Amino acid sequence: MVISILPDARITVSSVLNRDVKQFGSKYLTDGDEETCWNSHQGSPQYICARLAAPRRPTELQLQFQGGFAGGDCWLEAGDAPDQLRRLHAFYPENVNRLQTFPVDCPEPVTHVKVVFNTSTDFFGRVVVYKFDLLADESPKTAADDPAT
Template identity: 50%
Template sequence: MATSLICAGTVSRVSSVLNRDSKQFGKKHLFDGHEETCWNSDQGAIQWVLLEFPQMVKISEVRLQFQGGFASTDCRLEGCGKNEDVFTTLATFYPEDKNSLQISFYFFHFPIHGDPLAHKLKIVFENSTDFFGRIIVYKLDVLGEKL
């Protein structure tokens, strides 16, 4: 059974934070469980979230909740091993521009290419529905198995 892979030992990084205001819009808000907090990227063409897990994981599902109007409708899931820096594309997916929680299985089902094992996982937001390229994410979770 798939469970959340994000734990206290998971290290996260993001491409940018709006006005560098990490206290109000930082990466910690992706996982805090509060409905009113979010990660808000600064403007730019491509934004991303990088997760480094304490061990290898097998990824089965991604859950995202965007702010409508600040979503990405063209995304890529990339992975690599612990001591690697070259990411391989595991999947591409196409979320909708809406506020509700989107789950890979129900809303943007995507095929995972090859072996979905990774120590590092990068979610790349190729575009934004916002004119300036900002992305706002209220919730992010990755489900699967710890190996």
């Protein structure tokens, strides 16, 4: 069974538009309200970091941007601490409003995940995200658990 691993995660972001966290802060990334969003300030790169409540092996990333303010050249990093993140893979979202999903190939459970938006479709480098979710199998698995390896 696949579940969201973000409900108990601590989410931080690179910036917030005009530092207005009451209207555009990181708490709106996972609140489930399609009317609220995280809106970054201008400049590249922008990022979202998640410190997970328990080690998990992410399998899917979900993002919903505002068209015109989507991430361009993006990648996912993961590890056991903020200073131990390693780049897993790049992904290239479309500049659309609909929910987009990206597979995540994470070989082992991690406690820290970072999504980097190296560029943006906005001329000023702003990114607007209405939904951010990270999915994983219900029980964490390691490579040792997989009989195929």
